[in-house]
Amino acid sequence: MKKRTKTSLFAALTVLLLGCSMGQAPDNRPAKLPALKPGEVVATFAGGCFWATEEAFDRLKGVNEVVSGYAGSDYPSPTYADVSTDQTDHAESVQVYYDPKQISYGQLLTAFFAAHDPTTLNKQGPDVGKHYRSMAFYRTESEHRQLVNAIQKLDKSGQFKDPVVTEVVPFKAFYPAEGYHQNYCKAHPWQLYIQTVSMPKIHHMEKAMDGQLKAE
Numbered sequence: 106m107k108k109r110t111k112t113s114l115f116a117a118l119t120v121l122l123l124g125c126s127m128g129q130a131p132d133n134r135p136a137k138l139p140a141l142k143p144g145e146v147v148a149t150f151a152g153g154c155f156w157a158t159e160e161a162f163d164r165l166k167g168v169n170e171v172v173s174g175y176a177g178s179d180y181p182s183p184t185y186a187d188v189s190t191d192q193t194d195h196a197e198s199v200q201v202y203y204d205p206k207q208i209s210y211g212q213l214l215t216a217f218f219a220a221h222d223p224t225t226l227n228k229q230g231p232d233v234g235k236h237y238r239s240m241a242f243y244r245t246e247s248e249h250r251q252l253v254n255a256i257q258k259l260d261k262s263g264q265f266k267d268p269v270v271t272e273v274v275p276f277k278a279f280y281p282a283e284g285y286h287q288n289y290c291k292a293h294p295w296q297l298y299i300q301t302v303s304m305p306k307i308h309h310m311e312k313a314m315d316g317q318l319k320a321e
Contacts, residue, residue: 132284135182139170139202146205148213148248149176149279151196151240152221153229157303158199160290161220161310166317167207172200173289174281177240177272183280191234198240200279210248212317214255217241219313220306223259224267230302239269242276249273 141147152158155173163171175183178194188195201213221229223239243249256269290299290307311318 133184134284136172136174136281136284136287138172138200138279138281141202142169144204144206145169145202146210147244148201148203148210149198149242149276150201150213150217151176151198151238151242152217152223153197153237153239153306154232154303155197155199155282155286156289156299157306158197158217158220159288160303161216161307162199162201162213163288164307164311164318165203165208165212165216165314166319167205168201168203170202172202172279172281173286174198174200174279175236176200176242176276176279177238177274179277181280185283185286188236189234191236194235195280196236196238196240197282198242198279200281208317211251211255212314214241214251216310216314216317218255218259218269218271220310222265223256223269223271224265226270232302239271241271241273243273244276249275 150158159171159173162168175188175193175195176198177196180187180193180195183193183195187193188197203213221239225239227233227235227238229237241252243252252273256271256273259265259269290303293299
């Protein structure tokens with residue numbers, strides 16, 4: 106990996122400030138992945154900052170758990186500071202654990218494409234960098250076909266003025282992010298970034314998934 110840039114220093118400062126705001130040192134230990142339940146299926150997506158993506162998926166019926174982390178690169182065991190340099194080739198991602206009897210992979214795709222702008226390359230709103238790129242990781246050929254078909258339909262629909270640039274790649278590895286990143290929206294609902302950047306994306310997903318949301 107190349108020498109860290111100013112971006113990594115900013116990431117480190119963010120961690121420090123988060124710790125100060127919570128009155129304690131942030132939990133920098135990687136989160137633990139949950140054990141797969143009988144009949145449960147896993148899907149992995151990257152749609153910009155994982156705080157909003159995690160919260161969006163977590164609001165869907167049939168989704169049991171969502172973990173924020175990093176995917177899209179062979180670089181092992183990355184940290185937030187590593188990924189923020191844009192040198193490891195990871196994207197901020199989420200791993201979704203869901204019950205296919207309650208929600209289908211196709212419905213997850215609808216939520217995914219509604220929760221971010223899949224037409225902006227290496228950028229989501231004010232967040233710029235390759236680690237914010239749009240990616241979908243497939244585990245089966247069926248998922249691959251559904252992803253390709255979903256993107257083709259979006260491009261033909263005219264829903265977006267620009268073509269979808271989401272990378273569709275086979276799943277290789279997912280590295281859980283640090284503990285303080287998990288359930289971040291729920292833990293910091295009044296933070297300015299959450300209110301102005303994360304929540305609009307979440308609300309847009311909710312409109313697209315009306316009828317498939319968990320009861321509040």
